Amino acid sequence: MIDMYQEELLEHYKSPRNSGKIENPSVEFHDTNPLCGDEVTVTAKIKNNIVKNLKFESRGCAISVASASKLSEQIKGKTVNEVLKLDNQFVLDLVGVPISAMRLKCALLSLKAIQKAIIQYKEK
Ligand code: FES
Numbered sequence: 001m002i003d004m005y006q007e008e009l010l011e012h013y014k015s016p017r018n019s020g021k022i023e024n025p026s027v028e029f030h031d032t033n034p035l036c037g038d039e040v041t042v043t044a045k046i047k048n049n050i051v052k053n054l055k056f057e058s059r060g061c062a063i064s065v066a067s068a069s070k071l072s073e074q075i076k077g078k079t080v081n082e083v084l085k086l087d088n089q090f091v092l093d094l095v096g097v098p099i100s101a102m103r104l105k106c107a108l109l110s111l112k113a114i115q116k117a118i119i120q121y122k123e124k
Contacts, residue, residue, distance in 0.1 A: 003097075005095075005096040005097045006097055008096070009062065009063070009066040009095065009096070009097060010062065010066070012065070012066035012069040012070055013062040013065045013066040013069070016056070016058065016065050016066070016068065016069035016072075017069045017070075017072055017073055018053075018054060018055045018056060018069070018072035018073070018076075019055060019056060019057065019058070019069070020055045020057055021041065021043045021055055021057055022043040022044065022045055022053055022054070022055050025043035025044055025045055026044060026045050026046040026047075026121060027042075027043070027044050027046065027117040027118065027120055027121040028041065028042070028043045028044075028117065029041070029042050029113050029114070029116050029117035029120060030113075031109060031112060031113040031116065033060065033064065033105050033106060033109050035102075035105055036060070036061070036106075038058075038059060038060030038061060038064055038106070038109070039058070039059045039060065040056055040057065040058045040059070040060065040064065040068060040109050040110055040113050041056070041057040041113075042054060042055070042056050042057075042110065042113045042114050042117050043055050043057075044114065044117060044118075044121075046080060046118075046121055049079050049080050049081070050077065050078070050079055050080075051075050051076060051077065051078055051079075051080065051083060051114075051118075052076070052077075053076060054072055054075055054076065054114065055072070056068040056069070056071075056072055056110055056113070058109075058110065060106065060109065061103075061106050063095065063099065063103050063106040063107050064106040064107070064109045064110065066095070067091055067094065067095050067106070067107045067108075067109075067110055067111075068109070068110035070094045070095070071091060071094060071110050071111060071114070072110075074094065075114060080118045080121065080122065083114060083115065083118055084115055084118055084119070086111060086115075088104070088108055088111075090111075091107050091108055091110075091111050092107065095107050
């Protein structure tokens with residue numbers, strides 16, 4: 001039986017929020033899951049150290065696309081330092097379904113991408 005969380009995840013997978021690319025982003029970062037080759041590109045607008053807008057372009061499994069979608073809703077409006085402090089558990093709580101060790105990389109792909117993008121931004 002599909003439970004509520006799975007249904008919600010599936011819905012995010014089918015219509016991911018903040019999907020695509022932002023024009024003239026402050027940062028752009030492309031990342032892949034080496035285990036499967038799935039990809040994500042994050043673009044973000046950052047102003048006064050606040051993530052004003054971000055989009056993920058994901059090509060991957062349901063967990064990776066749905067977690068990017070859910071994460072995008074949480075990150076808008078956070079400061080860059082707040083985003084850097086988000087940990088794996090934050091994403092796992094967002095996803096809300098038990099995830100095997102194999103799928104952990106899928107769920108974390110988008111978080112790692114936005115964090116690497118922000119590190120790049122801070123180094124500029
Ligand atoms: Fe590729 Fe999940 S199987 S990101």
